[in-house]
Each structure stands twice: as C-alpha cells, then as structure tokens.
Amino acid sequence: MGEQNKISVETVPCYLPSKSSPKDNRYVFAYTITISNRGTVAATLLSRYWLITDSNGKTQEVSGDGVVGAQPYLKPGESFQYTSGAMLETPIGVMQGKYILISDDGINFNCPIPRFTLSIPRTLH
Numbered sequence: 001m002g003e004q005n006k007i008s009v010e011t012v013p014c015y016l017p018s019k020s021s022p023k024d025n026r027y028v029f030a031y032t033i034t035i036s037n038r039g040t041v042a043a044t045l046l047s048r049y050w051l052i053t054d055s056n057g058k059t060q061e062v063s064g065d066g067v068v069g070a071q072p073y074l075k076p077g078e079s080f081q082y083t084s085g086a087m088l089e090t091p092i093g094v095m096q097g098k099y100i101l102i103s104d105d106g107i108n109f110n111c112p113i114p115r116f117t118l119s120i121p122r123t124l125h
Helices: none
Strands: 007-015 027-037 043-054 059-065 079-088 092-103 108-119
Touching: 007 092, 007 108, 027 092, 027 108, 043 079, 043 108, 079 092
Parallel strands: none
Antiparallel strands: 007 027, 027 079, 043 059, 043 092, 092 108
16 A cells, blocks of 8 residues: 555544443443544545454454445545444453545555454452
C-alpha cells in the first residue's frame, strides 16, 4: 500500500456496567473508532470484518457493509468517528479486524484494525 492509500485507525474501548450482567456471563463493551485518511487519495469505506475473542477462546466473526449503517467517504486529511459495541461471555477479550476500502482511483485495499483489549476495570477490595 503506497502513500496514496494510507488509513489510520484509533480505538478506545469502554466497559458498560449498566448494560452488563456478570451473573449471566454477559459483559457489554462500547468502542469508539476513529478512521483517518492519512493518504493523498480520497477513499470510501465499503465493509468491515471483526474477529472477537473472549478469554475462554470463544470467537465471534462479524462482517458487513460499512460501519454503523454508513459507508464514510474520507478525503485526504479527513476522519470519521463512530461508536459501536460488543458483548462477551467473559470480563476480558480482544478484537481485531480490517476495513475494506476503495480509493477514488479505483483501487480496493485493506486497512488492518490493530488488536485491542476489552476488559472490565480492575477493582480493589
């Protein structure tokens, strides 16, 4: 991938205790993603792929068109931010994946989403 198709991804996960039920093995997390076009050609985000793994090794694969119902168009220097969520059966897990984009010059390319951790906050007793 050259300088023309350069996308960066930042992730900020957050545990949602009000939506979670640890006694039912349901841990809900939100994550905010910022996708930035650091390249020289505009691009449209076509689809996403996620691999979510809990601490028991159980995996979920999620794929589909766009993100949060949108296929953002990013000109050079522009960013798109969205928040979505994931539910795990354990208090810790990881997510990673990729976005598939197409640049204005017709090139389809992948943008890896670096692995990040979903974890309930540590508590002291």
